[in-house]
Amino acid sequence: MKVLYCTSEARPFAATGGLADVAGSLPQALRLRLIGCRVVMPLYEDIPQNLRESMKFITSLSVPVAWRRQYCGVFEARAGGVIYYLIDNQYYFKRSGLYGHYDDAERFAFLSRAALEMLPYIDFKPDVIHCNDWQTALVPIYYSIFYANNDWYKGIKTVLTIHNIQYQGKYGNELVEDVLGIPQSETPVLEYDHCVNLLKGGIEAANRVTTVSPTYAQEILDPWFSHGLDGILTERQWKLSGILNGIDTVSYDPATDAELYANYSAEVPEEKVKNKLGLQERLNMNRDPDVPLIGMVTRMVSHKGLDLVKETLEQLMSETDVQFVILGSGDWEYETFFREMQEKYPGRLNACFGFIPELSRKIYAASDLFLMPSKSEPCGLSQMIALRYGAVPIVRETGGLKDSIHDSGDGEGNGFTFQTYNSSDMLHTIHRALEGYRNPEGWHILLERAMKCDFSWGRSANEYIRLYRELIKSE
DSSP, rough: OEEEEOOSBBTBBBBBSSSHHHHHHHHHHHTTTTTTEEEEOOOOTSSSSHHHHHHEEEEEEEEEEEEEEEEEEEEEEEETTTTEEEOOOHHHHHSSSSSOOOOOHHHHHHHHHHHHTHHHHTTTOOOOEEEEGGGGTTHHHHHIIIIIITTTTTTOEEEEEOOOOOOOOOOOHHHHTTOOOGGGGGGTEEEEETEEEEHHHHHHHHHHESSSSSHHHHHHTTTTHTTOOOHHHHHHHHGGGOOOOOOOOOOOOOOTTSSSSSSSOSSGGGGGGHHHHHHHHTTTOOOSSSSSSEEEEEEESSTTHHHHHHHHHHHHHSSSEEEEEEEEEOHHHHHHHHHHHHSSTTTTEEEEEEEEEEEHHHHHHHSSSSEEEOEEEEEHHHHHHHHHHHHHEEESSHHHHHHHHHGGGGGGBBBHHHHHHHOHHHHHHHHHHHHTTTTTHHHHHHHHHHHTTOOOHHHHHHHHHHHHHHHHHHH
16 A cells, blocks of 8 residues: 655654654554555755755656646655655745745645646555645645546545644635636635635545544534534534544653653653652752652643633642643743742742753653643643653543543543633642642552553554555445
């Protein structure tokens, strides 16, 4: 079986968020299961020079973009044993930043068309083209309009994964013919709510639609989560499913992670406490191996549950012997709040601002508890990383958090959960977790159970392979 994975970003080449992690890990997991998966993405200006040096030029072609034709260079690179095709066009991609440009619709229309046009040139005919988010949602649309009846392209199936339905690629209707190159007769596939909606078009045109967790697949049928697309998704519910993302368990391994103060494992967890002491010293906190440490690594925005934390943090700190560490950046309101809390509780509360990968790993390893009270969370990776490092998660039951974390109140779970988006419920759950921490024997059992949870990409890859095979058999 052959798969072309279309993405706007992928590690190690270019990344802004979770999509890059998926695109850097899932193709490797598929390849290990003898699936011929290759990746196509833009050759951005931001890609580091050391990675560019290993690329080799494959071919060039002329790609139609509405009424014009544009140069397209195809470069090949390898990462983790996977072949990556990087699409070169200096007008579209030789600029700083991956997104946020005035002509993003045209840039990613070019990428989507180039991904299809290059296939005969590289002599690679996939059984399945797997697209991701609005940036490549035009691929199944272009395929159905321009390629499906071409003898060389016939029989290819398309899958579209929604990583976050909030981002849909909405533009004015004037783009349809002059920029996207969609014939007037086909415009209904793209039109929605008086504008062009690229994600909506991809949902209609793709053979299957997936999201990044089973619960999120159900949640986006609800207007509260769907950002206006619930009607379209409900009509096409038969093609919708959810597959939980995984994490790179080789990179995120406390037994070998070079960023930690001390390595440890589920079998030998005793060294974990050295990471707490090391972090306390680095952040000028009170050095105490026994005090429970709650960690957060998050964007400081409201949908991550920061308003619940803001409502309850002073009560938690004043009533409980606990330490609290947060790393992230975001809204001025929350950054200011945590700066004030750090001044109010010196030695017990520390706020670190920015994206600092090595510090995030130290926080996972040092924390006893890891807080994720999200309002919505399509999948979430932090809770899986936290489990891997023995930081027992406290989460709200939404999206991938609900699918990956189960309350330990039944004696079998791997964390602590609450349902209602309510600060009192969150605080009550934190107190339950702290009670558990004060029971050393029970806590050791929970810690071992948490660290042995399997959230490797192998599990996710097997589910995608089943989906691909079902699609191919349905031909």
